[in-house]
Amino acid sequence: MTIPPSKVPQRVLVTGASRGIGRAVAVLLAARGDWVAACGRDVAALTELVAESKQEGGAGGIFAVPGDVTSEQERAGLLDAAVAVLGGLDALVLSAGIARHALFGAITDEDLGATLSTNLVAPVLLAQRALGRLSDGGAVVLLGSNLAHRSVAGTLAYAASKAGLEAAARTMALELAPRGIRVNVVAPGAVDTEMLRGRDLSGLAKSHALGRIGRTDEIAEAVLFLLDSPWTTGTTLIVDGGALLQ
Numbered sequence: 240m241t242i243p244p245s246k247v248p249q250r251v252l253v254t255g256a257s258r259g260i261g262r263a264v265a266v267l268l269a270a271r272g273d274w275v276a277a278c279g280r281d282v283a284a285l286t287e288l289v290a291e292s293k294q295e296g297g298a299g300g301i302f303a304v305p306g307d308v309t310s311e312q313e314r315a316g317l318l319d320a321a322v323a324v325l326g327g328l329d330a331l332v333l334s335a336g337i338a339r340h341a342l343f344g345a346i347t348d349e350d351l352g353a354t355l356s357t358n359l360v361a362p363v364l365l366a367q368r369a370l371g372r373l374s375d376g377g378a379v380v381l382l383g384s385n386l387a388h389r390s391v392a393g394t395l396a397y398a399a400s401k402a403g404l405e406a407a408a409r410t411m412a413l414e415l416a417p418r419g420i421r422v423n424v425v426a427p428g429a430v431d432t433e434m435l436r437g438r439d440l441s442g443l444a445k446s447h448a449l450g451r452i453g454r455t456d457e458i459a460e461a462v463l464f465l466l467d468s469p470w471t472t473g474t475t476l477i478v479d480g481g482a483l484l485q
């Protein structure tokens with residue numbers, strides 16, 4: 240795909256950027272001329288991403304801002320670091336997430352707590368902490384899941400975290416609209432990342448009407464669409480190969 244350059248380069252914090260969907264978003268943004276602060280806990284993976292982006296020589300660039308999004312102290316530190324390297328903040332793409340699957344009868348307090356903490360509490364509190372730094376007219380894109388809309392056995396904690404995230408996003412969108420800050424969610428179906436390692440990928444492919452699972456670049460394009468859509472807020476863009484049709 241040819242990516243048109245950013246009209247005005249954006250300064251974007253991307254969490255979950257050490258791999259998977261967040262990484263693909265960071266790469267696409269830098270290629271079109273935006274400046275990215277890339278967050279994850281895996282410092283080696285972030286260093287590799289920064290080096291790769293320098294080699295690619297895109298119009299923009301990527302800086303590493305390592306941190307654990309579930310720690311209040313680390314959220315503060317990585318936001319400070321992002322603002323310092325970017326010189327401000329125009330947008331957030333909050334992709335960090337975990338999936339721990341267990342049947343309802345077997346789910347543990349720890350599974351439920353860790354999933355809600357990473358997938359719901361962390362992005363809400365990170366976005367809240369960023370409010371004083373985020374430009375008016377800016378944008379937030381959160382990574383949800385089509386499992387917020389579709390019941391699959393074993394996904395209780397994950398589905399609840401993503402359904403909560405969508406509800407939170409709508410309220411954030413309403414409250415931030417006076418500042419022109421838009422808040423939207425991309426809800427993917429199954430995408431080929433480490434999150435699906437160990438799963439039956441051909442079985443998963445059949446559960447999508449288009450007959451295959453998604454690629455990270457296909458989700459990244461949807462994220463960029465929402466970052467760039469000036470009159471879209473409080474909505475969820477489902478990008479799931481037609482899984483919800485079946």
Ligand SMILES: NC(=O)c1ccc[n+]([C@@H]2O[C@H](COP(=O)([O-])OP(=O)(O)OC[C@H]3O[C@@H](n4cnc5c(N)ncnc54)[C@H](OP(=O)(O)O)[C@@H]3O)[C@@H](O)[C@H]2O)c1
Pocket residue numbers: 254255256257258259260261278279280281282284306307308309333334335336337357382383384385426427428429430431432433434435
């Ligand atoms: N893949 C799918 O099928 C799929 C489908 C629907 C929705 N999603 C959603 O899309 C998002 C990205 O998923 P993915 O497939 O790209 O997953 P992934 O490949 O497993 O990557 C997850 C990312 O989240 C980061 N992360 C996890 N916990 C973190 C923490 N406590 N602090 C900081 N970073 C943390 C990881 O970084 P470190 O390990 O370096 O910390 C990694 O960069 C998630 O929100 C996921 O729920 C994925």
